Amino acid sequence: MNPAAELLFVYGTLMTGEENEAHMRGQRLLGAAETGPGWTLYLLDGYPGAVRLPGGPPLAGELWAVDPDALARLDEFEGVGEGLYRREREWVRCGERDHQAWIYVYPGETEGRRAIGADWRRRTG
Numbered sequence: 001m002n003p004a005a006e007l008l009f010v011y012g013t014l015m016t017g018e019e020n021e022a023h024m025r026g027q028r029l030l031g032a033a034e035t036g037p038g039w040t041l042y043l044l045d046g047y048p049g050a051v052r053l054p055g056g057p058p059l060a061g062e063l064w065a066v067d068p069d070a071l072a073r074l075d076e077f078e079g080v081g082e083g084l085y086r087r088e089r090e091w092v093r094c095g096e097r098d099h100q101a102w103i104y105v106y107p108g109e110t111e112g113r114r115a116i117g118a119d120w121r122r123r124t125g
Contacts, residue, residue, distance in 0.1 A: 006071050007101035009033055009092045011041065011061035012048040012120045014074070020047075023077055027070050033063035033094040035103065041120060042106065042113040048120050049085070049106025049113075060119040063094040063101060071102070078104050 005028070013020040016029060039059045041048040050059055066074065078085045085104040092101050116123035 005065040005067055007092075007099050008064045008066050008071065008074070009035065009059075009061050009090065009101040009103045010064060011050055011059045011103070015062050015120070018120075020077075023074060024064060024066075024070075027067065028065040030063040030065055031094050032060070033092045033099075033101075034058040034060050035090055035092050039118055041116050041118060041123070042110050043116045043123070044106065044113065048116060048123070049108070049110075050103060051106055051110055057118040059103075060121070061092075063092055063099060080104070083107065 010024070012018065014024055015021065035058045037058050038052055038054060038056050039050055040053040040056045041059065042051055075081070075087060080087050086107050087102050088105050089100055090103045091098050092103075
């Protein structure tokens with residue numbers, strides 16, 4: 001892994017096979033991963049937003065090693081700094097190891113939005 005690479009946990013449209021996976025091109029997929037417990041996803045405008053939920057389940061997703069330029073591009077795509085998402089550190093498990101990785105967290109209002117569970121690919125509701 002590139003020593004300058006950052007670990008990024010993705011849980012929605014950036015995952016392999018999803019509509020925005022092209023934004024991950026050139027980065028390295030480390031594998032399927034999940035956060036610790038305490039999360040849920042809300043459906044925003046055709047994509048999910050992760051929100052902390054005491055007692056909630058772990059989020060399912062993927063762990064990626066991304067270079068600093070890619071992370072800056074992803075921040076722009078995800079609306080970091082514009083209020084759509086915040087990038088925060090979170091412990092995630094990939095294989096048999098725990099890693100501290102970045103995750104995009106939705107800081108907005110959830111009232112009136114549909115909770116869709118903790119796995120974008122198996123969303124409910």
